[in-house]
Amino acid sequence: LGDSAICINPNDPRFTHLKGKKAIVPIVNRVIPIIEDEYVDIEFGTGCLKVTPAHDQNDKVLGEKHNLEVIDIFNDDATLNSFGLHYEGKDRFVVRKEITKELEDLGCLVKIEQHLHKVGTSERTKEVIEPKISAQWFLNMETIVEPALKAVLEDEEIHFFPKHYTSTYKHWLENIRDWNISRQLWWGHQIPAYFYGDGVEDFVIAETIEEALELAKQKTNNLQLKIEDLTQDPDALDTWFSSWLWPISVFDGIRNPDNKEIEYYYPTNDLVTGPDIIFFWVARMIFAGYEFRNEKPFSNVYFTGIVRDSKGRKMSKSLGNSPDPIKLMEKYGADGVRVGMLLCSAAGNDLLFDEDLCAQGRNFSNKIWNAFRLIKGWEVSETLEQPKSAKIAIEWYQAKFQQTLIELEKSFDQYRVSEALMSIYKLIWDDFSSWFLEMVKPAYQQPIDAVTLKAVISFLEDNLKVLHPYMPFITEEIWQDIAVRTPEEALIIAEYPKMETVNENLINEFKVASEVISGIRNIRKEKNIAFKNEIEFSVLNNDNINTDFDAVIEKLGNLSSINYVTEKVDGALSFRVKSNEYFIPMGDAIDVEAERAKLEEELKYNEGFLKSVQKKLSNERFVSNAPEQVIKMERQKEADALAKIETIKASLNSL
Numbered sequence: 001l002g003d004s005a006i007c008i009n010p011n012d013p014r015f016t017h018l019k020g021k022k023a024i025v026p027i028v029n030r031v032i033p034i035i036e037d038e039y040v041d042i043e044f045g046t047g048c049l050k051v052t053p054a055h056d057q058n059d060k061v062l063g064e065k066h067n068l069e070v071i072d073i074f075n076d077d078a079t080l081n082s083f084g085l086h087y088e089g090k091d092r093f094v095v096r097k098e099i100t101k102e103l104e105d106l107g108c109l110v111k112i113e114q115h116l117h118k119v120g121t122s123e124r125t126k127e128v129i130e131p132k133i134s135a136q137w138f139l140n141m142e143t144i145v146e147p148a149l150k151a152v153l154e155d156e157e158i159h160f161f162p163k164h165y166t167s168t169y170k171h172w173l174e175n176i177r178d179w180n181i182s183r184q185l186w187w188g189h190q191i192p193a194y195f196y197g198d199g200v201e202d203f204v205i206a207e208t209i210e211e212a213l214e215l216a217k218q219k220t221n222n223l224q225l226k227i228e229d230l231t232q233d234p235d236a237l238d239t240w241f242s243s244w245l246w247p248i249s250v251f252d253g254i255r256n257p258d259n260k261e262i263e264y265y266y267p268t269n270d271l272v273t274g275p276d277i278i279f280f281w282v283a284r285m286i287f288a289g290y291e292f293r294n295e296k297p298f299s300n301v302y303f304t305g306i307v308r309d310s311k312g313r314k315m316s317k318s319l320g321n322s323p324d325p326i327k328l329m330e331k332y333g334a335d336g337v338r339v340g341m342l343l344c345s346a347a348g349n350d351l352l353f354d355e356d357l358c359a360q361g362r363n364f365s366n367k368i369w370n371a372f373r374l375i376k377g378w379e380v381s382e383t384l385e386q387p388k389s390a391k392i393a394i395e396w397y398q399a400k401f402q403q404t405l406i407e408l409e410k411s412f413d414q415y416r417v418s419e420a421l422m423s424i425y426k427l428i429w430d431d432f433s434s435w436f437l438e439m440v441k442p443a444y445q446q447p448i449d450a451v452t453l454k455a456v457i458s459f460l461e462d463n464l465k466v467l468h469p470y471m472p473f474i475t476e477e478i479w480q481d482i483a484v485r486t487p488e489e490a491l492i493i494a495e496y497p498k499m500e501t502v503n504e505n506l507i508n509e510f511k512v513a514s515e516v517i518s519g520i521r522n523i524r525k526e527k528n529i530a531f532k533n534e535i536e537f538s539v540l541n542n543d544n545i546n547t548d549f550d551a552v553i554e555k556l557g558n559l560s561s562i563n564y565v566t567e568k569v570d571g572a573l574s575f576r577v578k579s580n581e582y583f584i585p586m587g588d589a590i591d592v593e594a595e596r597a598k599l600e601e602e603l604k605y606n607e608g609f610l611k612s613v614q615k616k617l618s619n620e621r622f623v624s625n626a627p628e629q630v631i632k633m634e635r636q637k638e639a640d641a642l643a644k645i646e647t648i649k650a651s652l653n654s655l
């Protein structure tokens with residue numbers, strides 16, 4: 001009933017005889033043209049497409065291209081209007097059955113086939129939706145899009161993080177169509193268009209109905225018009241058409257474009273959002289910024305990842321795959337949930353939700369709290385002299401903290417929020433809790449000196465400052481427990497740590513010292529030497545490493561002393577760090593034969609490993625084709641294996 005043409009593919013030899021001809025639509029007896037367009041799929045159906053511009057989106061495009069008549073046969077309730085002839089007022093489903101019978105009676109029905117196709121339904125009512133043409137309001141995008149494209153792709157006034165989203169932005173904007181800004185909803189900003197007649201063009205735009213009346217009188221030259229003759233368009237503006245003004249309207253910049261707040265705050269620095277609304281919101285805010293203020297709305301856009309379930313699906317109420325955040329917080333703490341999610345949420349990458357991530361965040365919270373409890377439990381002595389081990393430990397942690405602070409600034413500059421958190425995580429878990437506190441911790445039931453405790457508290461506070469944006473609750477709680485503070489001294493407004501020069505040498509020296517301590521602990525563990533028992537320790541200092549951390553090594557290794565020797569120590573267990581060799585004399589508690597068997601097994605493994613590496617390096621094809629970095633790694637493996645073998649052989653000789 002709404003058909004206005006039949007379309008064939010010009011390359012279809014079956015219908016050459018129909019080119020330029022016309023057809024008659026049964027029942028309505030409407031004469032319609034037979035048009036040609038390559039849009040028609042020769043392989044699909046009969047190859048003849050009936051075109052109904054008022055009730056199909058693709059047909060509408062064809063209709064505009066070929067200047068076809070648009071015939072709307074539906075009322076808004078999906079009953080037929082006057083174009084339905086004798087079916088007027090009847091429901092679409094009723095008419096479909098009746099029209100089949102009428103076509104059959106007229107002898108126009110050749111055959112009926114079952115055809116499976118997609119049918120749109122309402123999400124709420126589940127009712128089948130009928131496409132229907134209607135008058136809509138559009139925003140012409142031809143000129144408004146140019147400044148937004150230029151700002152991101154050419155002038156780089158606005159930066160995207162991650163950068164690859166500029167491609168998505170470019171694709172959207174270069175293929176943009178006019179924006180349909182009207183919605184058939186009962187809520188939202190009603191469109192300020194007032195109709196004074198039945199024609200599509202019979203309207204005026206005004207802020208109030210009184211203004212609209214005056215404009216309508218001018219447009220129609222009808223001074224007899226009354227307010228009762230005007231009807232405001234019932235459509236509401238698209239939600240995004242309100243949201244695109246957000247950077248301006250929050251400071252009342254539309255109504256009062258020169259007020260102090262908009263002048264101070266606009267443009268802002270950063271927008272944090274999801275990549276799924278890069279066009280719906282981000283691009284449109286940029287449009288609005290240049291359209292209404294001739295200026296960008298923000299300088300940087302950081303795209304977060306989207307949290308998905310374990311199957312990669314988006315979280316949604318309809319799927320029921322979204323965990324209850326309140327229950328998660330009750331189980332893991334708000335900070336634990338925040339950290340668990342952020343640790344595995346690299347910029348722009350989607351995150352597959354796993355509750356174990358929240359458990360990791362909770363464990364981190366516990367680590368921080370337990371470190372604070374340990375410090376709070378120490379007794380302090382004002383007269384006790386600061387040990388050498390504590391003094392060098394403080395110098396080292398100061399350098400380590402400053403090094404991490406620089407890493408954080410680099411990560412924040414690149415909007416790598418997850419990597420910044422991981423840097424803080426390692427600093428607090430490994431460097432502060434596992435190393436620094438062990439280095440300065442007083443002996444059992446002994447007090448700590450006041451100088452060291454003051455430094456420890458200062459470092460703890462600095463740790464809380466850098467961690468606070470990620471874990472605001474536990475950090476503020478500990479901050480308030482450290483000392484009595486006023487609201488003006490709250491952590492949330494505390495001054496952020498300042499960057500200073502980093503003592504890289506001290507950091508590198510501690511790396512060696514930590515490896516030495518780990519070597520001592522490994523031997524204690526392997527040989528079942530109790531930590532409470534002091535042991536002798538000798539060093540063959542081939543690398544001429546300074547002795548700054550000797551006091552720390554003595555303390556954490558529980559050594560009776562550190563002796564520097566010029567030759568290898570016979571009858572001692574040994575290990576190597578770089579070129580230095582370290583010796584621990586064997587006591588009566590060690591089973592020499594068992595130790596010999598273990599070392600021989602270890603020697604056999606390392607010799608086999610060395611053989612496989614050397615075989616690879618002797619392969620000319622591998623050396624010629626492999627990247628330089630790979631070759632370098634293999635040669636390092638060879639050198640490490642040779643050093644290890646030499647150390648094992650030396651230990652065997654000592655036995």
